[in-house]
Amino acid sequence: xxxxxxxxxxxxxxxxxxxxxxxxxxxxxxxxxxxxxxxxxxxxxxxxxxxxxxxxxxxxxxxxxxxxxxxxxxxxxxxxxxxxxxxxxxxxxxxxxxxxxxxxxxxxxxxxxxxxxxxxxxxxxxxxxxxxxxxxxxxxxxxxxxxxxxxxxxxxxxxxxxxxxxxxxxxxxxxxxxxxxxxxxxxxxxxxxxxxxxxxxxxxxxxxxxxxxxxx
Amino acid sequence: xxxxxxxxxxxxxxxxxxxxxxxxxxxxxxxxxxxxxxxxxxxxxxxxxxxxxxxxxxxxxxxxxxxxxxxxxxxxxxxxxxxxxxxxxxxxxxxxxxxxxxxxxxxxxxxxxxxxxxxxxxxxxxxxxxxxxxxxxxxxxxxxxxxxxxxxxxxxxxxxxxxxxxxxxxxxxxxxxxxxxxxxxxxxxxxxxxxxxxxxxxxxxxxxxxxxxxxx
DNA sequence: GTCTATAGCGGGATAGAC
DNA sequence: GTCTATCCCGCTATAGAC
Numbered sequence: 001x002x003x004x005x006x007x008x009x010x011x012x013x014x015x016x017x018x019x020x021x022x023x024x025x026x027x028x029x030x031x032x033x034x035x036x037x038x039x040x041x042x043x044x045x046x047x048x049x050x051x052x053x054x055x056x057x058x059x060x061x062x063x064x065x066x067x068x069x070x071x072x073x074x075x076x077x078x079x080x081x082x083x084x085x086x087x088x089x090x091x092x093x094x095x096x097x098x099x100x101x102x103x104x105x106x107x108x109x110x111x112x113x114x115x116x117x118x119x120x121x122x123x124x125x126x127x128x129x130x131x132x133x134x135x136x137x138x139x140x141x142x143x144x145x146x147x148x149x150x151x152x153x154x155x156x157x158x159x160x161x162x163x164x165x166x167x168x169x170x171x172x173x174x175x176x177x178x179x180x181x182x183x184x185x186x187x188x189x190x191x192x193x194x195x196x197x198x199x200x201x202x203x204x205x206x207x208x209x210x211x212x213x214x215x216x
Numbered sequence: 217x218x219x220x221x222x223x224x225x226x227x228x229x230x231x232x233x234x235x236x237x238x239x240x241x242x243x244x245x246x247x248x249x250x251x252x253x254x255x256x257x258x259x260x261x262x263x264x265x266x267x268x269x270x271x272x273x274x275x276x277x278x279x280x281x282x283x284x285x286x287x288x289x290x291x292x293x294x295x296x297x298x299x300x301x302x303x304x305x306x307x308x309x310x311x312x313x314x315x316x317x318x319x320x321x322x323x324x325x326x327x328x329x330x331x332x333x334x335x336x337x338x339x340x341x342x343x344x345x346x347x348x349x350x351x352x353x354x355x356x357x358x359x360x361x362x363x364x365x366x367x368x369x370x371x372x373x374x375x376x377x378x379x380x381x382x383x384x385x386x387x388x389x390x391x392x393x394x395x396x397x398x399x400x401x402x403x404x405x406x407x408x409x410x411x412x413x414x415x416x417x418x419x420x421x422x423x424x425x426x427x428x429x430x431x432x
Numbered sequence: 433g434t435c436t437a438t439a440g441c442g443g444g445a446t447a448g449a450c
Numbered sequence: 451g452t453c454t455a456t457c458c459c460g461c462t463a464t465a466g467a468c
Contacts, residue, residue: 017433035251036336039462049435054463056433116332120252154413160406167387168380175379190376197370198410200418233451255444265453270445272451439464450453 018056020046022070025063030109034064034120064117065125071107071114072132078103079136089147090201093165096140097195100169102188111173137166147199154200165195234272236262238286241279246325250280250336280333281341287323287330288348294319295352305363306417309381312356313411316385318404327389353382363415370416381411 024045028037039060043050057063082096104111118129141162147153169191176187240261244253255276259266273279298312320327334345357378363369385407392403 033249033251033335035249038460040460048433050462051436051464052434060462119249156409157402157406160403161410163391164384164388164407164410167391168384171383171387172380175383186373187376190373191380193372194377194380194414197416198413200413202416254442256442264451266444267446267454268452276444433468435466435468437465437467439462441461441463443460444458446457447455448453449455450451 026109030112034117068129071110089143094192098188098192101172101191104173105184108173137162242325246328250333284345287326305359310408314404314408317388317407320389321400324389353378
């Protein structure tokens with residue numbers, strides 16, 4: 001199982017109202033979508049007047065941007081953590097799938113927002129967020145390539161497979177919504193198997209991969 | 217490769233305006249989301265006044281419902297077609313993955329709408345559409361079970377795997393947008409491999425599955 | 433940093449002529 | 451079946467007092 005730590009958001013610590021607005025935005029954007037959410041919804045959720053939102057954020061779009069940025073930093077953290085567990089591409093990919101899925105189910109509100117509301121960002125913010133998402137896919141592609149080179153993954157089409165894995169482990173928050181930690185762990189473990197299966201990695205084949213480097 | 221025929225929608229044939237509104241709705245809902253689309257956007261796209269929409273649909277939500285229903289009937293058709301290619305669960309699942317992905321890329325506008333806008337439907341319509349989506353997952357689960365029974369799939373967690381496959385082959389329209397038929401065919405073929413990999417089905421293992429029934 | 437009040441605009445849907 | 455005109459409402463964002 002992969003831990004889900006480092007929840008830091010880009011919020012100043014001494015500003016509770018701002019953070020509460022962010023948390024409310026995550027929750028309500030996830031439920032109703034950006035365009036289905038009013039600034040009144042968010043403000044009243046935290047017991048503030050609609051106008052107060054504009055003390056902390058230039059616009060409703062800016063709030064979405066801050067949430068999206070924090071969400072992607074969270075995912076980046078999950079990915080980096082996973083890649084550090086080993087030098088073995090199969091271990092890395094397994095940890096990555098399991099960790100990202102667990103993180104997405106754990107924080108399914110943010111996960112839904114960063115998946116579904118990217119296109120509601122302004123052009124510049126959208127570009128930036130999509131670049132961050134692209135970096136996750138790049139890391140996955142790189143791991144696949146190392147696994148193929150090590151002979152422990154099938155010689156799949158790398159770009160398509162990297163996108164498919166990104167898609168699969170991100171989209172889980174569309175299908176599951178649970179606070180049961182055991183259930184989260186179970187689902188995440190299954191997704192690990194499924195992702196390694198996509199790469200043709202069988203446990204009984206790992207003996208073949210004598211060329212792989214173990215972590216120092 | 218799997219064909220993408222039977223495009224019939226639930227539109228009366230002698231009513232071009234209604235159909236044009238449906239096509240416009242597919243396009244614009246896909247681009248901007250249901251809540252980001254105005255009835256004026258849709259009407260002006262087909263050269264009608266805003267009021268004309270209400271001659272053909274009770275409400276904006278009703279238009280979304282009609283589009284969603286047609287989209288799910290389209291997907292249902294793809295699934296049924298795929299299941300008819302053979303009695304071999306691996307052939308069926310491969311055809312299903314390839315066909316659904318090809319269909320989703322071919323008609324990525326409808327695909328995006330049925331994936332992203334379900335929750336904008338009213339409660340009853342939403343229930344109905346989610347039931348249709350659930351039936352697709354059920355058919356996938358059934359195919360997985362038959363494959364496991366035949367010894368050609370790994371003994372995976374059936375519910376989780378069925379959801380994951382549904383997720384993967386539906387979500388492709390988030391990542392790809394192309395009118396190049398060759399590219400569509402290539403991506404769909406890759407997804408076939410990936411899905412069969414999730415099930416632990418290797419081509420070189422199919423000899424093991426002597427217990428499987430061939431189509432009559 | 434919070435509030436009340438409101439500007440300014442645009443939305444879904446309807447009325448009624450043609 | 452289409453139009454023009456419009457109702458009525460709610461939205462984002464701002465002004466200005468406290």
